[in-house]
Amino acid sequence: NSNENVKYIVDREKIAKVVSVWSKIPLEKLTEQESEKLLRLEEALHERVIGQKEAVMAVAKAVRRARVGLKDPNRPIGTFIFCGPTGVGKTELSNALAETMFGDKKNLIRIDMSEYMEKHSVSRLIGAPPGYIGHDDGGQLTEAVRRNPYSVILLDEIEKAHQDVFNILLQIM
Template sequence: MKNLINSFKSQFLEKQRRKEAEERRRFPLEARIKKHIVGQDGALTTVASAIRRKENGWYNEDRPLVLLFLGSSGVGKTEMAKQVANYLHKGNAKSFIRLDMSEYQGKHEVSKFIGSPPGYVGHEEGGQLTKKLRDFPNAVVLLDEIDKAHPEILTIMLQLFDEGRLTDGRGKTIECKDAIFIMTSNLANSEIANYASELRVEARQRLEAYNKELRNEEKIPISKKFKDEVVRPILKRHFQRDEFLGRINEIVYFLPFSRSELIKLADKEMEFWAKKAKEKHDIELKWDNTALDILCDGYDMYYGARSIKYQVEREVINVLAQSHENEEIHRGSIIDITGEDQTRILKIRLVEKGKRGELIFRDLPLGHKHPVHTKLANSFFR
């Protein structure tokens, strides 16, 4: 009877493995993450390759997979980690552990990380990492801003990354060889941004000289020379230990957005607000590419996608919130958002039907005389 049960179990596991493999072939990781992240093709390829090795058994099973994401704020590092966890564990909330390493800058914060030893206050609660890893040993762990962590934390990481196990404050060992650790850092973000900008200018000039399309301008390869001579010395100078960097499987570079990628981000943000406007107030938002291009003027390389989000709120949502408060727009209204290419000024207009059925465009006030705070603007859609 026992042999029969084991046989059925083996058949079920093999069938499940084949089903998952077929699903991965039909819907690869790159295609799934691409739905949620704009640009970053190079970073996506590197991450997907590492995950693919792990999924298909081509990796060292005695050590967890360790990745370091480098790039400025708002370029998709955290979102990439979230989507990897969602892909591997089918949306299980416990499968994604996120820790802000800026909270562990002091030596005394180590106890908060792995738990206090017996006899000390809070030893029964366990550490913020060890407690969550015990519940889900093969989780995707995001260590945000790892460069801000105290050196004692990095010492703990050496054992964790090398042996795939972690001993908590109570002396209990947690096995997590199947976990994925993703660290993020803003180190060398200026150098990476400047390097990518220079390469994009060169690519644009080269393509224009040959009258070719500019779509390939977005594909910026990071050369080995730049990695070895510019980025690695910065990492070594900060972490001051080669053994820590040597335990990282892949260093992944996230680049600033190109102009076409910024337009996609602006369009995505407008779609988000259009959906809210329709659901909350039955108001329809329409916009064109000129409006998107003007919104992209608010891009700040050091804030990434967040700067586009804030620009949309300032230039569009504030106007709608003020017009709604003044009863200039109402349920069923259609709002047309366009712009003038020469003046780089947005035009936000209410579209109404005249007596003979013709369309009448009426400019909404831009809110310069009575500015609306962003919180008030956001409350319009709550």
């Protein structure tokens, strides 16, 4: 049988790729290409986001600082509030960061916070508390992060969210 003579060569890259797909950990994080990515992060963001030098520098600096271990590992890598009129690059910076750091714009979790204007909408975002119906289902944010933990989270129009929703988010950030 000719199949008996077939040999498969499995190298580090192939193993890393399979582990990356299964675990949803970006391939670069497994293959040590992340340091190169961090070194050119600012440049990569500037290619996509024009005229926002301070915002790009702040984001790049925070990401580099977090990745070298100078932050609490149980907290987000960075929390930023981008303010300004439509069309200045707030969403594009989030898209560019997701693509640059995690290789795909699918790693951007966008939540329209204008859907969370009511007090009770907290449970829709983070899930119902223990003992309540739907507790095991999780919320829109918690489930999205559980499914794809290596992501950029964009809370669009956060100023429209109810104060209780905002307070919960502040605890996470």
